[in-house]
Amino acid sequence: MHARPSDLLSRLLTHWRADRAVTARFSLSAPWALRSAGVEGALIRMCAGAPYLLAVKDQAPERLEAGDIAMLPHGDPHTISSGPDLPPQPFQPLIAAHQVGAHGDQPIVFAHGGNGPATEMFSLHLWLPDSLRALPHALPALIVIRRSETPMTAALATAMESLVNQTLEQPPGWQLATARLADLLLVHILGQHLRSPAQRRASVLRGMQDQGIARAMQQIHAHPEKPWTVATLAAASYSSRTVFSERFRRLVGMTPMQYLSSYRMVVAAEKLKEPGATPDEVAQAVGYESAKAFSRAFRRWNGVTPAQYARRA
Structure with missing residues (x-):
């Protein structure tokens, strides 16, 4: 019996876990506008109180209501504000002024703005593993999940607010609890994004919605260790090689062999982090008969050799 295509998201997210995460709470009173130059990793934002505007790069701003969850998968430069046409101040000086220790060591909290309606901003900054380099291109710069559209969003927004408030006291285990909530939010956000209209989805997630392509991806x-070819993957999807290749490239945004190679590198990067794992063993586990060929492919993908990556990890 074949697993349902949507189960592929669970397999994908097996390798999509936050290495760590840090919380922040900003008390913002209108008028206010802040500009972020971008961060390494991903950001998840949620507010209570007055709504706010969030604009990524040069895109039109999105209005976020209390309890809506916004994710910036790539940590792109963005602006948040209490209203349109306000000159933004840079985020970094405020962060630096209220940061204790190295960034990520402790939660960050500050107040900013005027005397108008208040917005309580709750934020998670996620550091994602290097193995995700093959997959974030599948996501847009901004994903918004509306509280009014999904009951689960309300529950997670409440949980996020409670966790951020709790972490400000830094009780034992707060860093692990933050990373685990980040994982739960990732699953929910990407699952809801997968259900959005096709024109709002991107490559890998879009391919998951096609039954035949999802079978091959699954x-x-x-x-990943099997000697897959376009022909054998086409057979798994119950379609001809020509139809399968064209449809895969159109929906996923790359050829089947490019996707296979990318996913093998994702799995390899995770296996190289395991204690005692050797490059030779990892090469065989992801379908490379030659350790040299695996090393060349891994270096093209990640910029370092498997041995260097394992030592760094």
Whole structure:
């Protein structure tokens, strides 16, 4: 019996876990506008109180109501504000002024703005593993999940607010609890994004919605070590090689062999972090008969050799 195509998201997110996460709470009173130059990793934002505007790069701003969850998967430069046409101040000096220790060591909290309606901003900054380099291109610069549209969003927004408030006291285990909530939010956000209209989805997630393409992707995820070819993957999707290749490229944004290679590198990067794992063993586990060929492919993907990556990890 074949697993449902949507189960592929669970397989994908097996490798999509936050290495760590840090919380922040900003008390913002209108008028206010802040500009972020971008961060390494991903950001998840949620507010209570007055709504606010969030604009990524040069895109039109999105209005976020209390309890809506916004994710910036790439940590792109963005502006948040209490209203339109306000000159933004840079985020970094405020962060630096209220940061204790190295960034990520402790939660950050500050107040800013005027005397108008108040917005309580709750934020998670996620550091994601290097193995995700093959996959974030599948996501847009901004994903918004509306509290009014999904009951689960309300529950997670409440949980996020409670956790951020609790972490300000830094009780034992707060860093692990923050990373685990970040994982739960990632699953929910990407699951809801997968259900959005096709024109709002991107490559890998879009391919998951096609039953035939999802079957082939699922085979790759289940057995990355097998000597897959376009022909064998097409057979797994119950379609001809020509139809399968064209449809895969159109929906996923890359060829089947490019996707196979990318996913093998994702799995390899995770395996190289395991204690005692050797490059030779990892090469075989992801379908490379030659350790040299694996090393060349890994270096093209990540910029370092498997041995260097394992030492760094």
